[in-house]
Amino acid sequence: MKIVVHDDKAAMGRAAAAESIAAIREALARDGRAAIIVATGMSQFEMLEELVQADLDWSRITAYHLDEYVGLSRDHPASFRGYLQTRFVEKVGALGEFVAVDGDAPDLQAEIARLNARIAAEDIAVCFAGVGENCHLAFNDPPADFDTDAPYLVVDLDAACRQQQYGEGWFPTLEDVPAQAISMSIRQILKARKIILTVPDARKAKAAKAALEGPVTNTAPASILQTHGDVSVHMDPPAASLLDAKG
Template sequence: MEIIISKNKQELGKEAAKLGAQLIQKAIQEKGEANIIVATGASQFEMLAHLVNEKVDWHNVTTFHLDEYIGIQDTHPASFRKYLKERFAHIVPLKKFNYVNGEVDPLEECNRLGELIREATIDVAFIGIGENSHIAFNDPPADFETEEPYIVVRLDKDCRLQQLGEGWFPTLDDVPVQAISMSVNQIMKSEAIICSVPDGRKALAVKKTIESPVDPSVPSSILKEHKAIWLFIDNYSAALLS
């Protein structure tokens, strides 16, 4: 794991996007196309704002995304499909975007997406880490064993409080309790991972990610086992590191 500490989240987003774009373009040059994963949430705002302005042959890029709430329409302010359309997919001319649809039968949707991503080599995954150390919606204790690419998960209270705290929902009761999530093993199959984690509220999660043993109780700790991961943090999220 290579750790890059930036002054603030604006600088972090710029540096993470720059490296990610270079990796995407390298894959296109070598294979003629690239497959990527993009994440959502407040931690990805700055990175995505810079990524869409990078010089990438986007028409050769197919995209998957990590997760979506079950039962949320794509017009809902908290919808991750809405988020990604507005901040990424409707800005750059992608070859294809494989959205997670939380409005259909969840198991059928997991199977549909699983068949698609099994046929793809993911060249670059852009992800974040939650306040409870989750990656995607794999809350602790995360399933490190399943080989299913997408799974139905139950969101723990800390995860739901984060969504409330970021302003996506008016009350805790409005935050869904279930979601479709890319599994830990599927994320780890990516050729490269760009992990962007700004802000002081993520400081404990960053400390656990780096300093804790690899364990399902700290889902993000498994990232240390990946062969090509860059962890972008800022002075605020790095504040508790030894």
């Protein structure tokens, strides 16, 4: 695991994007196409702003995403589909395919079956992610299921996760935050060749400490990344403030 602490969020975003662009170019050269997993939330703002400016043949790239709230329409301000549509898909212009998670599908199990069948054979070049205040990875809140082989699953959101979504301003009240989400599973995330984390802000410092330097445990779901062979963590100083080793 490589941990790099940058001067500020802008530098963090530039470095995370540059590393991901190199990995995507490598996949395009090797396979003629690339599959990536894009993430959402405030941690991804600076990275996405840089990534969408990359001189890549986006028509040969398929993008999946990590998660979506159950019951939220695409046009809801907190929808991750909507977030990625405006901040990523529309910006790159000629994306080969965006495989969206439909959180308000009338049949959630059918939607999960569709997603699972679609991603099952993919060789994922890069997975982008962040770390939640409760140390979740995607929407795998503690105690996370480290054992399921299903690529996507319905998960319950814990109180800390829902509080974070409200605190970041995505919902007008805590009661408006959905109780469930469709999330990519831990094992599916770990299948990616490279995982790139962006972790800004002091409010993430405790979770970052647990994820990066604590024991691997499902009560700190992002700690499972310590078992992956190619993880890069890009942070700003407040997020890294509790780490023993600051790259």
